[in-house]
Amino acid sequence: MTFLTPGIASIFAAVALPTLGLLYFLKLRRRRVKVPTTLLWQKSVEDLQVNTPFQKFKNNLLFWLQLLAVCLLLFALARPLLSGGAADADRVAIVIDTSASMNATDRGPPRLDVAKRKALALIDSLEAVPISVIRFHDEAAILADFTTDRAQVRRAIQSIEPTDRGSNLIAALDLLEPAAQRAKTQDQTLAAHIFTDGKTTTPGSGQQRSAAGSPVLENTTIVYEPVAAAAEGKRANAGITGFSIRRDLVQPAWVDVFAQVVWSGNKPLQATAELTLDGVRVRSFPIDLAAAKTEAEAPLPSQSLRTRIQHTGPGMLILKLLYSDALEADNTARIVVAPAQDLRVLIVTERSFSPMQEAANAYGVAEIIQADTADYAQAFKQGLTRSGWRTNNALDASTTTKEEGYDLVIFDGVAPPAQAIPTIDAVYIGTTPPLTGLSRVPHQQGGAQVQRVIRTHADHPLMRYAVMDDQVFFEPGRLVVPDDGVILVTLESGPAIAEVTRSGVRHVVISPPLRLLQDAPWQWPYQLSFLAFMQNTFDGLGLGELADSAGLASQPGDNLIWPQSQTAATYLGPGSSELTPRLIDDRAYFPAIHRAGLYSANKKTRPPYDQIAVNLLNPTESDTRPIEVLPIAIAATPGSSSPNASGTSGQTTGVNQTISNQVQQALWPWLLAIALGVVLIEWLTYTRRMKI
């Protein structure tokens, strides 16, 4: 049995018990009533000792009943947990979830505070074994390596700050893997106490992960320490899990707004969501959602919201859920509305016509500027970076002929000189930029002219919907990719498409050169996969995503990279959070954002760089329903087999590895009920005695 708040209970006990005793040893402060004589009363009462402040203790049933009730209440105040306890292990790892759902206040204090208190209580119950502290959200970090210094462990736990980020338990278990291996070699056991509400993204419940990459935790006992109990959930949560806008392609003045609201309560929800633009209410949405199922695996009831507003310029669009619930971070979603702006692409080629123009036209790029190398050198001198969104509410970018900079540069068959490497995202076709470790080996005479695709990086955003299984390339050559490069497509001859990032600038290199259709009818640019690839390129590279999108919003965990010239020194966010970017070259690199909310520049800055809207928009984190069984998936040790431990939905377990979900039962409701019963008996006894 462990106690969550023994300190508070001790303080109250130190006050309440002596007070109760004094009440019986001290005389009551009685109401004074005048009577003709106390002659007869003197004979009638027994406690006539008026001259001393204390009286002899009399064995009184009421006193014992009251003492029992107070003791029960104090015991309940200490919040004892049954069957929790520390696992008997040589080493103990305390893993604490700091994701957004841990900020839910369904138990009164935030779940993270409960987790920290439980963790501190666990430390007190442990003997002198090495303890490690790991906190995790969508990333994990070791706050204290295995140490017997309890003060250090306590400080590490107390230093844990809440975030609004996602949750990835596997990332934390990855950090435990070396410790588990070390424990195995030393023939020791490791206990990992995971303090979480269970809302974690794990293989099988979200991100897919290959079994080979799953952590192997041997000689390890995993103890699930839930911080959200079904019986204690006083308040459920309604949250905005989707919020986006898009301008109408035909009528850019109209903005389509999409949102989604979910509800995790066990009773139907009727509420209102309010949409405001620059502080002016635009629309109210009635929210009417059915009760959510108690099974944590069941999807939450959701309601989609959609409306259309007319707005030509920039602004701040805020969707607010007018409902007080357990989690505040997902009740508001903001988005910086951008004025319509067209994509501006520079194609550098020595050809008279580049097939890339057709791809850009097919995508709908409004401004396609074709230049030769001389023009590119001139453009590089003037600066390739766009100055940001215009603030004149202009919808048609073509009316402004003297546009500055570009969103993307495409080099078709020509490479930029070393002194003019693009400072914006760029695509290189049939050539490579002069970057260290990156080069292209042309097709060798005598080699196979047609090369097939043997592997693609299907998970990469640029390869989305680009199916290249049956694609062949004609004399593609091959790339030599540096270690930090990402190979997107590999042919029989070697890498064909790769991405290399330098100073925040993404360089996508395509080895096969573009050829005219009559020269090679099967070539890639005339296939659907090429169009999908280029669409992903326009969407994902440089400011293309920003220029195409009607709104700008981030999520916790994002790392923003903005032009240095447009960025303020510091952005002040919710609470005491702030973002201070690091300035490298002409880019401003923001640290990872931890809290959702609106961050405002501390000095005057041009829109949209004056504000950063960060929204939670995470259905997993908005689901505050407690989970009784922690979904853990851990890879099995090759050559071994072990049955799944009860209470998990994981895949397999390793040798000598035990996974247990010890759902600690809170005893305080029972203690409170018993105390109330004792008080009732005490009242009945008193009433019977005082009956006249």
Next chain:
Amino acid sequence: MAHPSEPQPDGKPAGLISPALLRQLDKLDVVSRKLLSGKLQGERRSKQRGQSVEFADFRNYVVGDDLRRIDWNLYARLDKLFLRLFLEEQDLTVTLLIDATASMNYGEPNKLLYAKKIAAALGYIGLSHHNRVSVYTFADGLKDRLINLRGKRPVPQLLSFLEAIEPVADAPGDLAESAKELALQQPAPGVVIVLSDWFDKGEIKDAVRYLSLPRFDTYAMQILSPQEQDPLKMAQFAGDLSLEDVEDGHLADVSISGALINRYKANLAGYLDHVQTTCAQRGVMHMLADTSVPFEQIVLKQLRERGMVG
């Protein structure tokens, strides 16, 4: 018609006795169970022979006797001189001893007011029959007094005196000391009527001993209010209380309960029995007066039934 003991509509206390009651009281007289000698000629027979119209006895004539009292008819028949003796009618000393301690200023109806009304009635009865009426108040000793009133003329003086009686503060009652002083200061035989609640923390046997001297025919009237007989009739008399004795400030901490109230009533009954027994042992007639009973009923009915007035 408002009850005389009830307050007037203007808030002032009513007169002690109403005119209607006075007419009824005219028919009554204070009766002594003893034949006590008075000082002056009155309307009451005495042991002494004297001048009256009521024949008592004959005796032989001796030289010097008043010749006017010789029974000449008897002399004619017996040829001896006999003297006719007549009973001496003397006045009766009626002493009213009123408890003016703070404990008497209690209850609804108020005990002291009740005592003053009974004293007024008895005093009027005494004065209307040419008895000698004296009134004393006492607390820790005798306090105010109005003595040797006789005839109906001082009735207003008596009523004014009674109305002016106020409870004595900071003076714990001492009935024994007061009775002792009365015994010393009242040498005349007569009827003594003690109007008190008899709540005395001393030994009441001493008081009764002084009041039961042979020259006194003592009536002990114990006046209790309904609130004393049943404390629950007091307002807000519940819970944990600190009871303060209005006379000596003594505190008694109590927690009101049914058991405690029952024990109090038993103690009260025991105390009343103790007072009555003590008085009976000394020949003092004990009477209990409940202030909830109209005092006219006490005077006109109960006192007559007990033979105090007739």
